[in-house]
Amino acid sequence: MKTLLIIAMALLPFCQLNAQNSFLNFNEENVLINGTPVNVGNVMLKGDIKDIKKSWVSFIKTHLDEKMKEDDGVLIIEETVINQITDKRGDLLAYIYNKDNEISLNVAYKLGYDIYLNSKLYPTELDKFEEFINYFVHNYYNDYLPDYIKDKSKSLKVLQKENKKANKSIKKSKKQNIKLNKSNTKYQKKTSKIDSNIENSEFGDGDEMNKLTTSKSENENKISENKTKIDYNSGLISTNEIIISSLKPQIDSLTTEISSAKLTLIEVRSKIKTSK
Numbered sequence: 609m610k611t612l613l614i615i616a617m618a619l620l621p622f623c624q625l626n627a628q629n630s631f632l633n634f635n636e637e638n639v640l641i642n643g644t645p646v647n648v649g650n651v652m653l654k655g656d657i658k659d660i661k662k663s664w665v666s667f668i669k670t671h672l673d674e675k676m677k678e679d680d681g682v683l684i685i686e687e688t689v690i691n692q693i694t695d696k697r698g699d700l701l702a703y704i705y706n707k708d709n710e711i712s713l714n715v716a717y718k719l720g721y722d723i724y725l726n727s728k729l730y731p732t733e734l735d736k737f738e739e740f741i742n743y744f745v746h747n748y749y750n751d752y753l754p755d756y757i758k759d760k761s762k763s764l765k766v767l768q769k770e771n772k773k774a775n776k777s778i779k780k781s782k783k784q785n786i787k788l789n790k791s792n793t794k795y796q797k798k799t800s801k802i803d804s805n806i807e808n809s810e811f812g813d814g815d816e817m818n819k820l821t822t823s824k825s826e827n828e829n830k831i832s833e834n835k836t837k838i839d840y841n842s843g844l845i846s847t848n849e850i851i852i853s854s855l856k857p858q859i860d861s862l863t864t865e866i867s868s869a870k871l872t873l874i875e876v877r878s879k880i881k882t883s884k
Contacts, residue, residue, distance in 0.1 A: 631749065631872040634738050636727055639714055641703045642680055647724040648714040649734075649741045652707070654869075655752055660711050661704050663751075667744045668700070676702065693717065693725075693736045715741055743883070746876040753873045757866060764862040771855045774848040781841040781848075788834045788841075795827040795834075802827070 637650045653660055665676050665683065672690065676683040683702040689695060699718040704711060717725040717737060727734045802824045806817070 629868055630875055631753075631868060632742065632745065632875060634742055634745075636734065637714070639703070641682060641701070641714070641716075646701070646703075646714075646716045646718075647726040648703070648716045649737055650715075651713050651741060651745055653711045653713055653745070653748070654756060655711060655748075657704060657706055657711050659752075660713065660748070663748050664702055664704070664713065664744065667747065672700075676700070690717070690740065692740050694730070694733045696733075698725075713741075742879075746879050749872055749876045750880060753869050753876075757869045757873070760862055760866050760869065764859065764866065767855055767859050767862065771852055771859060774851045774855070778845050778848045778852075781844045785838050785841050788838050792831050792834045795831050799824055799827045799831075 631652075631654060633652055635650045636647065638645055638647050639650070640646070641648075661683070668674065668676050668685070671692070672685070672688060674685050674688055676685050678684075681703070683704070685700045687697055688700055689697050690700065694717075696719055698720075701716040701718060703714040703716075706712075715737075719725065723729075725734055725737055802820050806820050806824075
């Protein structure tokens with residue numbers, strides 16, 4: 609029982625990681641390519657479209673020893689055989705475009721007129737097709753993600769620094785306001801005492817009366833100055849609270865992206881290692 613508990617505890621962090629979304633997301637879809645419905649294997653990728661297109665062309669050159677040519681925005685190799693998938697001859701197509709700040713890679717294998725590799729007619733071949741595409745994704749992300757994680761971590765550090773700065777400013781302003789309010793309470797008490805002395809004074813317009821009124825005026829000026837400082841600090845607090853509020857979703861989003869990227873890197877490196 610102890611052994612099982614230790615194993616469960618060891619696996620917990622990895623399970624928690626897997627509860628998050630990684631960047632691995634193969635789906636079978638039907639998309640329009642130049643007006644024609646095509647059954648494709650789709651993956652959404654992080655990165656630059658030019659770099660991804662270049663990586664894909666290089667990957668195909670390495671594994672099929674053929675060069676993809678571009679025709680009307682579609683990369684294609686006609687009459688080829690992908691032995692890793694099937695012994696059937698067909699056309700390999702790749703349609704790559706920007707979508708929602710990511711890159712949509714759509715790969716199809718055309719076996720005949722309007723017949724594309726699909727899970728209904730070719731379930732075994734489609735599974736191998738998925739493995740083939742994911743093998744590209746694993747190698748692409750193995751190269752791409754370390755710098756991606758590094759850049760995102762730098763951006764997160766900047767946001768966290770701004771958040772810390774704003775929180776520090778709020779804390780400082782609140783501390784100052786506590787002191788200023790205490791100071792005003794002290795001056796208000798002094799002013800009340802002076803008012804009482806003036807009311808009970810028998811000095812009339814003499815020097816003592818002038819001293820009392822001057823002292824009262826000085827206290828009132830101090831109270832006014834403190835209130836101005838309190839208002840200024842309150843404005844700073846409000847501004848910094850807005851800054852923190854705007855930073856939170858950015859920090860949360862970046863934190864999630866970095867965690868997902870790290871999880872993906874662990875996955876792809878593990879799969880690359882086992883495939884060797």
